[in-house]
Amino acid sequence: MKNNWQMRKLSGVCTVIAGQSPEGKFYNNHSDGLPFYQGKKEFTEKFIGVPTVWTTKVTKEANAGDILMSVRAPVGPVNFATEKVCMGRGLAAIRATKMIDKDFLFYFFQHFENKIIGNAGAVFNSISKAQIENIEIPLPTSEEQKRIVAILDKVFADIGKAKENAQKNLQNACDLFESYLNNLFLDLNKGSKPKKLEIVCDIVGGGTPSKDNSVFYSGDIFWATVRDMRDDVILNTECKITPEAVKSSSTNIIPKGNVVIATRVGLGKICFLSQDTAINQDLRGIIPKNLNQLSTYYLFWWFKNIAKVIEENGIGATVKGVKLPFIKNLEIPLPSIHEQKAIVKKLDELSEQTKKLEEIYQQKLDNLEELKKSILKKAFDGEL
Template structure:
């Protein structure tokens, strides 16, 4: 036993800390209400953001709701997703109208620092989620939630811990804002470069809009430029197809970055020889063509892929730059989604993919455009790496500070 610590039912904690149940610090909760109506545009001063879990996770799909008769919450309120498959998810930092599936937690603020409790709940999120009950729509079990045991330091130490973790969160938020700004800049730059090019004065009309006079329009089905290959899956019950495999085998969930440098699963030479899988060369563009349509990566190694993907093989690298093709395909995601067909889930066929048209400059201009956009991508990646480091650091801090493993100095 370390000096200054004591044994408890939840492990070793500092002597000044107490073991409490959430029910001793959560006084009550207020559920949100079903809105009379939702708007996609704010029309008067009484309209506030409707705080659904989807909006708070993604900041997308914003809707507004009249404040009259609704439950309004401030940024310093702790919100808990009460109903649904992800019940138990914790949020803070939002102001607006509480959605009907959310609850606002009420505390004795003379005993606890709200922000400290927020971090404590985040650390205990798995345990909070394990309280869910219900056969139809699951919901948080209030009694089980209140019985979860926690280690609670004196109020000044809570405040200091919350201050330290908030500082790290501020750093993460700075990274998020920079990433968002760079993504917006990249989107505008792509629109400009992939339609107007670099330094052109003369333009011509084409079947896919105005393009520089020197450019041409090319279909993906043009065999002078591309081959399109479809994917397949080796029989999953045959161990000899998978065990100790060395050949990349991509599925849509592997297509998360610009470059495909690893796949979750690999297949063997035996699988390649005895299955309906195709292997495509380095610098081919792998595209998810169902569930979902439009994830895109450049293969940096010979790669096989499943039937949820198709591959664009560049016939002649002196005519097509793979990085340029990657960016050009990103601007065609909506086109691909629009031609997707299917009742259960949409899929884009090889024939429909071949009909997609590209605006194509000279190889030199392709390279210049790709270099400009790659520079922006590098800046985005740097910010993402900074954010990842901060998140890892924060996770370690939470484990240390919220358990009392490491102590903070109180001024």
């Protein structure tokens, strides 16, 4: 930090206003009253997004130009308010005085957010008004603040464009694969007579052993729920059960190498099984009756293609799901097993290429974020 910069507590250069939530009965979604923000859900890169909730009873206000800070996990992210709003307990407003440029203050908080998270990645659960007021900020002259802001505006605009391009390329890579997958199965549907899934597959349900018996959950048999469906292959499960647990419940063990789909909660998800795995009631095992007629790998890609169809057909007030008859009546195109294998080979290759592209663009996005952090550090160390 430069010698002529002063260290000042935020309480000396800002006004901090802690949020307070009105009672829920005053909320609405038809623009009556002030926009209400509870936390960082609507945060963007810089300016808070369009409101979805309004309140007719205002507790704590923020003005246009105030900096809104997320004060509950995650602590630290900031956005500018673009109009007068009501804040809930998850936010605090920081209002700059004439002593400090509000954009300089905004950039400081972006820099400070990295300190809140810490080197080990441990995140604070919350930060109080008093703690915010006690944060110390390096304060150069007004002219120096404006000079630093001008540099950061220019550099971050360039970084923003680079991020936008990388995100666009990342999305294009995903869209291109999905488009190929969709068109492939559209052509297959036109070229061959599909069969109902129940004709070519056994559809096996699951269940949950009694949670009251802890011994049931001390075994070594994989027992899968939607929580275990994080990737294309289930390599492990959070819970493992005993043979007695299987016998005493409606769970079923699906042989390894087969696929399971989520028919409730994570509707549309599909995974291969790396081990013989028992499943709960939210999953279904889909087992081809004749592997000379239907390849499991082809079945996997077909389910990937219709995932959105399954999701769109979910019913339920809170948790959406699809019933067994819906799954049974799904129609799958069945080209020859030789053609299925050729399709799988092509899709596997394209999927691998897409993943490599995704990794490249994601790494570029990560590098740009690190560059932002590095530039912010230089700015507040007085090295710009």
